[in-house]
Amino acid sequence: MVKQSGRIVTGAHYGLRDWLAQRITAAFMIIYIAVLVVLITIDPPQDHAAWSGVFRHSWMRIATFLFFAALFWHAWVGVRNVLMDYVKPTAVRLTLQILVIIVLLAYLVWTAEILWS
């Protein structure tokens, strides 16, 4: 247990939020993958019709979309940590972080397009 100290705590506290978000998204992805693996093992889809059948139900589309949203959030926290550890010049790091955010948002839109077209 952490004891209360007289230390003045500063900072925006987003470190804890990101840490927690990375673990929650990880747990969600583990559940989704486990369910998907079970579904595919019970009734292995062999052709295009069967694969589209798996993603026809809207609950499956929503779950898959949430899986990808969790994946992108998880990836953002991870890549941000890696960039903070290895890219020291602030301008370069900020540029790379903005690029990663834009790419991940584009992926999210692309995922919706793939699932609902």
Next chain:
Amino acid sequence: MACVLLYYRLNLIRKCAASNPADSLGGGQLRNYHFKVSRMEAKLKHKRPRHLDLFKITQPLPAIVSIMHRISGVLLFFPGIPLLLCGLRMLLESPESFASVQAVFQHPGLKLLLVLFVWFFLHHLCAGIRYLALDLHYGVELAQARASSKWVLATSVLLTLLTGVALW
């Protein structure tokens, strides 16, 4: 090293206080303390690694699993995610694109590449489950942490081999 010295000093003071509270850190004890500290300093100076060259020092297994978790994570981010989305799109778009995905993975080299990415994913998954357990304070003892890192490596490689066998 400062921490080691501080710990040693505190330990000595506690021992002295326990044996003779009225005379903590008396003359003899203090001389003894300085003698021991100087001997320890000499020992530390001798034993300390002179470099932190990653190609010359060996890392413990949990550290190897940790850096592999990071490297696999970066590779899953790129090119993993765009390839996964491409694959999903071709899988769902039309019977023709589905057939082209199947055709692509008939190539043995690409099949091997797929198995490699399956390994990255499985290592990231197994090591991630280990970290979730560690965050919940399960298996934080050194022996358990070393054993679980061994299990992570073994399980991910075994599951990858099984996937490879299923693909071929």
